[in-house]
Protein backbone atom coordinates (compact mmCIF):
# COMPACT_ATOMS: atom_id res chain seq x y z
CA UNK A 1 0.00 0.00 0.00
CA UNK A 2 1.46 3.30 -1.11
CA UNK A 3 0.77 6.51 0.80
CA UNK A 4 2.89 9.01 -1.14
CA UNK A 5 1.29 9.87 -4.47
CA UNK A 6 -1.45 7.28 -3.77
CA UNK A 7 -3.70 9.20 -6.18
CA UNK A 8 -1.58 8.31 -9.22
CA UNK A 9 -2.20 4.57 -8.79
CA UNK A 10 -5.60 4.15 -7.20
CA UNK A 11 -7.58 6.46 -9.53
CA UNK A 12 -5.97 4.77 -12.52
CA UNK A 13 -7.08 1.23 -11.55
CA UNK A 14 -10.28 -0.43 -12.80
CA UNK A 15 -11.10 -1.21 -9.13
CA UNK A 16 -11.58 2.48 -8.25
CA UNK A 17 -14.22 2.73 -10.97
CA UNK A 18 -15.87 -0.52 -9.86
CA UNK A 19 -16.10 0.61 -6.21
CA UNK A 20 -17.70 3.93 -7.15
CA UNK A 21 -19.70 2.79 -10.17
CA UNK A 22 -22.99 3.39 -8.38
CA UNK A 23 -22.26 7.00 -7.58
CA UNK A 24 -25.12 9.16 -8.53
CA UNK A 25 -24.77 10.73 -11.97
CA UNK A 26 -28.17 12.37 -11.69
CA UNK A 27 -26.79 14.30 -8.71
CA UNK A 28 -23.81 15.43 -10.79
CA UNK A 29 -26.12 16.60 -13.57
CA UNK A 30 -28.47 18.37 -11.18
CA UNK A 31 -25.51 20.25 -9.72
CA UNK A 32 -24.19 21.28 -13.14
CA UNK A 33 -27.60 22.50 -14.20
CA UNK A 34 -28.12 24.46 -10.97
CA UNK A 35 -24.68 26.05 -10.86
CA UNK A 36 -24.58 27.11 -14.52
CA UNK A 37 -28.06 28.65 -14.16
CA UNK A 38 -27.13 30.36 -10.89
CA UNK A 39 -23.97 31.87 -12.43
CA UNK A 40 -25.90 32.75 -15.59
CA UNK A 41 -23.07 31.40 -17.70
CA UNK A 42 -23.63 32.28 -21.36
CA UNK A 43 -23.35 29.40 -23.86
CA UNK A 44 -20.12 30.91 -25.18
CA UNK A 45 -18.45 30.04 -21.85
CA UNK A 46 -15.40 27.78 -22.08
CA UNK A 47 -15.30 25.58 -18.97
CA UNK A 48 -12.32 23.58 -17.72
CA UNK A 49 -13.38 20.52 -15.70
CA UNK A 50 -10.32 19.69 -13.60
CA UNK A 51 -9.88 16.89 -12.77
CA UNK A 52 -12.59 15.39 -14.94
CA UNK A 53 -12.15 11.65 -14.25
CA UNK A 54 -13.99 9.77 -17.00
CA UNK A 55 -15.75 12.99 -18.00
CA UNK A 56 -19.22 12.66 -16.48
CA UNK A 57 -19.58 16.39 -15.69
CA UNK A 58 -17.77 17.50 -18.88
CA UNK A 59 -20.04 15.48 -21.15
CA UNK A 60 -23.17 16.80 -19.45
CA UNK A 61 -21.96 20.42 -19.48
CA UNK A 62 -21.29 20.01 -23.20
CA UNK A 63 -24.86 18.78 -23.77
CA UNK A 64 -26.00 22.00 -22.04
CA UNK A 65 -24.26 23.87 -24.86
CA UNK A 66 -20.92 24.82 -23.30
CA UNK A 67 -17.47 24.42 -24.77
CA UNK A 68 -15.71 22.10 -22.33
CA UNK A 69 -12.17 20.88 -21.78
CA UNK A 70 -11.55 18.08 -19.31
CA UNK A 71 -8.16 17.37 -17.78
CA UNK A 72 -7.07 14.53 -15.49
CA UNK A 73 -3.88 12.86 -14.34
CA UNK A 74 -5.28 9.37 -15.02
CA UNK A 75 -4.35 8.35 -18.55
CA UNK A 76 -6.90 5.50 -18.45
CA UNK A 77 -9.72 7.88 -17.55
CA UNK A 78 -8.73 10.33 -20.29
CA UNK A 79 -8.55 7.54 -22.85
CA UNK A 80 -12.10 6.55 -21.88
CA UNK A 81 -13.38 10.15 -21.94
CA UNK A 82 -11.87 10.81 -25.37
CA UNK A 83 -14.59 8.59 -26.88
CA UNK A 84 -17.03 11.44 -26.23
CA UNK A 85 -14.97 14.18 -27.86
CA UNK A 86 -16.53 16.50 -30.44
CA UNK A 87 -15.84 19.98 -31.81
CA UNK A 88 -16.64 21.63 -28.48
CA UNK A 89 -15.56 18.89 -26.07
CA UNK A 90 -12.00 17.73 -25.60
CA UNK A 91 -9.98 15.86 -23.01
CA UNK A 92 -6.32 15.77 -22.19
CA UNK A 93 -4.02 14.29 -19.56
CA UNK A 94 -2.94 17.03 -17.22
CA UNK A 95 -1.43 17.23 -13.74
CA UNK A 96 -3.16 20.07 -11.92
CA UNK A 97 0.12 20.94 -10.19
CA UNK A 98 1.29 22.19 -13.59
CA UNK A 99 0.28 25.52 -15.15
CA UNK A 100 -2.18 25.43 -18.09
CA UNK A 101 -1.38 26.50 -21.63
CA UNK A 102 -4.85 28.03 -22.08
CA UNK A 103 -7.19 30.29 -20.14
CA UNK A 104 -10.85 29.58 -19.42
CA UNK A 105 -14.03 31.45 -18.50
CA UNK A 106 -14.78 29.04 -15.68
CA UNK A 107 -12.87 26.26 -13.93
CA UNK A 108 -14.69 23.55 -11.99
CA UNK A 109 -12.98 21.31 -9.42
CA UNK A 110 -15.66 18.77 -8.57
CA UNK A 111 -16.40 15.85 -6.28
CA UNK A 112 -13.58 16.09 -3.73
CA UNK A 113 -10.76 16.40 -6.23
CA UNK A 114 -8.46 18.40 -3.98
CA UNK A 115 -6.39 18.03 -0.80
CA UNK A 116 -4.50 14.94 -1.93
CA UNK A 117 -1.05 16.28 -1.21
CA UNK A 118 1.08 16.39 1.91
CA UNK A 119 2.15 20.02 1.85
CA UNK A 120 -0.18 22.99 1.94
CA UNK A 121 2.17 24.56 -0.62
CA UNK A 122 1.00 22.02 -3.23
CA UNK A 123 -2.67 22.79 -2.55
CA UNK A 124 -1.90 26.48 -2.91
CA UNK A 125 0.06 25.86 -6.11
CA UNK A 126 -3.03 24.20 -7.64
CA UNK A 127 -5.21 27.16 -6.65
CA UNK A 128 -2.64 29.56 -8.12
CA UNK A 129 -2.64 27.60 -11.39
CA UNK A 130 -6.44 27.78 -11.43
CA UNK A 131 -6.42 31.51 -10.73
CA UNK A 132 -3.88 32.12 -13.49
CA UNK A 133 -5.93 29.92 -15.82
CA UNK A 134 -9.04 32.08 -15.52
CA UNK A 135 -10.01 34.86 -17.91
CA UNK A 136 -10.95 38.19 -16.38
CA UNK A 137 -14.15 37.84 -14.34
CA UNK A 138 -13.88 34.05 -14.64
CA UNK A 139 -15.46 31.81 -12.00
CA UNK A 140 -13.91 29.05 -9.94
CA UNK A 141 -16.33 26.43 -8.60
CA UNK A 142 -14.94 24.19 -5.86
CA UNK A 143 -16.96 21.17 -4.64
CA UNK A 144 -15.51 19.32 -1.65
CA UNK A 145 -16.72 17.07 1.16
CA UNK A 146 -17.90 18.73 4.36
CA UNK A 147 -15.03 17.73 6.63
CA UNK A 148 -16.87 18.65 9.84
CA UNK A 149 -19.80 16.39 8.99
CA UNK A 150 -17.51 13.56 7.90
CA UNK A 151 -15.70 13.80 11.24
CA UNK A 152 -18.91 13.86 13.30
CA UNK A 153 -20.36 10.86 11.47
CA UNK A 154 -17.25 8.83 10.66
CA UNK A 155 -18.08 5.25 9.66
CA UNK A 156 -14.86 3.51 10.73
CA UNK A 157 -15.53 0.15 9.06
CA UNK A 158 -17.69 -0.80 6.12
CA UNK A 159 -18.01 -3.63 3.60
CA UNK A 160 -19.28 -3.07 0.08
CA UNK A 161 -19.82 -5.78 -2.52
CA UNK A 162 -19.69 -4.52 -6.09
CA UNK A 163 -19.31 -6.76 -9.18
CA UNK A 164 -18.59 -9.72 -6.88
CA UNK A 165 -15.65 -7.92 -5.26
CA UNK A 166 -15.85 -7.49 -1.49
CA UNK A 167 -14.30 -4.15 -0.60
CA UNK A 168 -13.36 -3.79 3.08
CA UNK A 169 -13.13 -0.10 3.89
CA UNK A 170 -11.61 1.40 7.03
CA UNK A 171 -11.75 5.11 7.76
CA UNK A 172 -9.83 7.26 10.21
CA UNK A 173 -8.85 10.87 10.70
CA UNK A 174 -5.14 11.19 11.43
CA UNK A 175 -2.60 14.00 11.20
CA UNK A 176 -5.05 16.33 9.52
CA UNK A 177 -6.12 13.82 6.86
CA UNK A 178 -9.31 11.84 6.30
CA UNK A 179 -7.94 8.43 5.39
CA UNK A 180 -9.73 5.50 3.74
CA UNK A 181 -7.98 2.12 3.53
CA UNK A 182 -9.56 -0.10 0.90
CA UNK A 183 -8.70 -3.81 0.88
CA UNK A 184 -10.09 -6.52 -1.39
CA UNK A 185 -9.32 -9.72 -3.26
CA UNK A 186 -9.65 -9.55 -7.04
CA UNK A 187 -8.09 -11.11 -10.13
CA UNK A 188 -6.29 -13.73 -8.06
CA UNK A 189 -4.63 -11.47 -5.52
CA UNK A 190 -5.07 -9.30 -2.47
CA UNK A 191 -5.06 -5.54 -3.01
CA UNK A 192 -4.81 -2.66 -0.61
CA UNK A 193 -5.14 1.00 -1.57
CA UNK A 194 -5.32 4.23 0.33
CA UNK A 195 -7.44 7.30 -0.36
CA UNK A 196 -6.33 10.31 1.60
CA UNK A 197 -7.86 13.76 1.60
CA UNK A 198 -6.76 16.68 3.73
CA UNK A 199 -9.16 17.81 6.47
CA UNK A 200 -10.08 21.09 4.80
CA UNK A 201 -12.94 22.95 6.42
CA UNK A 202 -14.44 26.30 5.43
CA UNK A 203 -11.97 28.22 7.59
CA UNK A 204 -8.94 26.53 6.05
CA UNK A 205 -10.26 26.85 2.50
CA UNK A 206 -11.02 30.53 3.10
CA UNK A 207 -7.41 31.08 4.16
CA UNK A 208 -6.16 29.20 1.04
CA UNK A 209 -8.42 31.27 -1.23
CA UNK A 210 -7.29 34.51 0.41
CA UNK A 211 -3.63 33.53 -0.08
CA UNK A 212 -4.04 33.25 -3.84
CA UNK A 213 -6.26 36.33 -4.15
CA UNK A 214 -9.61 34.63 -4.77
CA UNK A 215 -12.73 36.35 -3.44
CA UNK A 216 -15.38 33.91 -2.24
CA UNK A 217 -18.76 34.93 -3.66
CA UNK A 218 -20.98 32.07 -2.46
CA UNK A 219 -20.83 29.17 -0.02
CA UNK A 220 -23.30 26.36 -0.69
CA UNK A 221 -23.88 23.11 1.19
CA UNK A 222 -25.38 20.81 -1.42
CA UNK A 223 -26.10 20.33 -5.11
CA UNK A 224 -29.41 22.19 -4.77
CA UNK A 225 -27.34 25.21 -3.72
CA UNK A 226 -28.78 25.48 -0.23
CA UNK A 227 -26.68 27.53 2.21
CA UNK A 228 -23.74 25.78 3.87
CA UNK A 229 -24.13 24.54 7.43
CA UNK A 230 -21.04 22.84 8.88
CA UNK A 231 -23.15 20.40 10.95
CA UNK A 232 -25.69 19.28 8.38
CA UNK A 233 -24.45 20.01 4.85
CA UNK A 234 -23.22 17.14 2.72
CA UNK A 235 -20.89 19.29 0.64
CA UNK A 236 -18.75 22.40 0.89
CA UNK A 237 -19.21 24.30 -2.39
CA UNK A 238 -17.38 27.56 -2.95
CA UNK A 239 -17.79 29.96 -5.83
CA UNK A 240 -14.88 32.36 -6.20
CA UNK A 241 -13.69 35.06 -8.54
Ligand SMILES: C[S@@+](CC[C@H](N)C(=O)[O-])C[C@H]1O[C@@H](n2cnc3c(N)ncnc32)[C@H](O)[C@@H]1O
Pocket residue numbers: 007008011012050051052053054055056057071072073074077094095096097109110111112113116
Ligand atom coordinates in the same frame (compact mmCIF):
# COMPACT_ATOMS: atom_id res chain seq x y z
C1 LIG B 1 -12.62 11.79 -6.85
S1 LIG B 1 -12.12 11.75 -8.52
C2 LIG B 1 -13.27 12.87 -9.24
C3 LIG B 1 -13.22 12.95 -10.73
C4 LIG B 1 -14.36 13.76 -11.39
N1 LIG B 1 -14.34 15.16 -10.98
C5 LIG B 1 -15.68 13.13 -11.10
O1 LIG B 1 -16.47 13.71 -10.33
O2 LIG B 1 -15.96 12.05 -11.63
C6 LIG B 1 -10.58 12.60 -8.46
C7 LIG B 1 -9.80 12.65 -9.75
O3 LIG B 1 -8.61 13.41 -9.53
C8 LIG B 1 -7.61 12.95 -10.43
N2 LIG B 1 -6.31 13.46 -9.97
C9 LIG B 1 -5.63 13.10 -8.85
N3 LIG B 1 -4.49 13.80 -8.74
C10 LIG B 1 -4.45 14.62 -9.82
C11 LIG B 1 -3.50 15.60 -10.27
N4 LIG B 1 -2.39 15.84 -9.59
N5 LIG B 1 -3.78 16.27 -11.40
C12 LIG B 1 -4.91 16.02 -12.11
N6 LIG B 1 -5.83 15.10 -11.73
C13 LIG B 1 -5.60 14.42 -10.60
C14 LIG B 1 -7.80 11.46 -10.37
O4 LIG B 1 -7.19 10.78 -11.45
C15 LIG B 1 -9.32 11.32 -10.33
O5 LIG B 1 -9.86 11.13 -11.61
